[in-house]
Amino acid sequence: MSKIVLVTGASSGIGKAVATYLQQKGYQVYGTSRNPKNLENFTFELIALDVLDNDSIKAAVKYIIDKSGSLDVLVNNAGMGITGPIEDTPTAEMKAVFDTNLFGAIDVMKAVLPQMRKQKSGTIANVTSIAGYMGLPFRSLYSGSKGALELITEGVSMEVKGFGINVVSIAPGDFATNIAAGRYHTPIFEDSAYKIDYENNLKIIDADVDGGKDPIEMAKVIYKITNTKNPKIHYKVGNPLEKFSIVLKRILPDRIYEKILMNHYKL
Structure with missing residues (x-):
């Protein structure tokens, strides 16, 4: 039977690539967007879902189950980026990125789990980030939100394993998408102590995003996961240097690793 798949944040970028690829593989895919009415040229059904609105989440999940009778895969992809020095970034924007990247993802998981428990099967794939494995300058809030989701994934995986449900994380590195357009950028304040370093880091x-990998690579990994009986908990999808940076963090003293990152970001 064709798997029933929910992909959040599927109007562009990684989400759209994943949804399109899985549809081509014969899955019945429902992608989501906060405002799908004005969007066209999608091979899969695009429905409304806002991860910040729990009623919206529940309505979307109910719609899928009522129409298809099951829900086999959740690709928890919806998220937002944020850049800026901690000192200059408004606290409200800090909370917004955690509400979207962490609590939004949790609320979608909570909405699909009852159906997956009923089925005694299901796969939840949380899209995190290689940035979630390390604190990055001027992106520490993004790193923190994605790192938290990595740990949540580990905990939830153990909670639901007995119901036949697999929970995994997929951490992408830099991909050639329009993520920068939707990212919250703390303004470069003329009187900021971080003005020059922050401007250079942006x-x-x-440049790293523009030179990133094709999002289809994420789609292929997720397709493989959905056809694996006992998948790993953590997957990393990026160039060799990005994946090696996680290994280096494990084996190098903290300050040496910090120095390597500071050299990369010219700090």
């Missing part, structure tokens, strides 16, 4: 960050 250029480095954007």
Whole structure:
């Protein structure tokens, strides 16, 4: 039977690539967007879901189950980026990124788990980030939100394993998407103590994204996971250097690793 799949944040970027690829593989895919009415040219059904609105989440999940009778895979992809020095970034924006990247993802998991428990099967794939394995300058809030989701994934995996449900994380590195357009950028304040370093780092960050991998690589990994009986808990999808940076963090003294990152970001 064709798997029933929910992909959040599927209007562009990684989410759209994953949803399109899984649809091509014969899955019945429901992608989500906060405002799908004005979006066109999608091979899969695009429905409304806002991860910050629990009623919206429940309505979308109910719609899928009522229409298809089951829900086999959740790709928890919806999220937002944020950049800025901690000192200059408004606390409200800090809370917004955690509400979206962490609590939004948790609320979607909570909405699909009752159906998956009923089925005694299901796969939840939380899209995190390689940035979640390390604190990055001027992206510490993004790193923190994705790192927290990595740990939540580990805990939930153990809680639901007995119901036949697999929970995994997939951490992408830099991918060639329009993520920068939807990212919250703390303004570069003329009187900021971080003005020069932050300005330079924004250029480095954007260059890394522009030179990133094709999002189809994420889609292929997720397809493989959905066809694996006992998948790993953590997957990393990125270039060799990005994945090696996680290994280095495990084996190097903290300050040496910090120095390597500071050299990369010209600090």
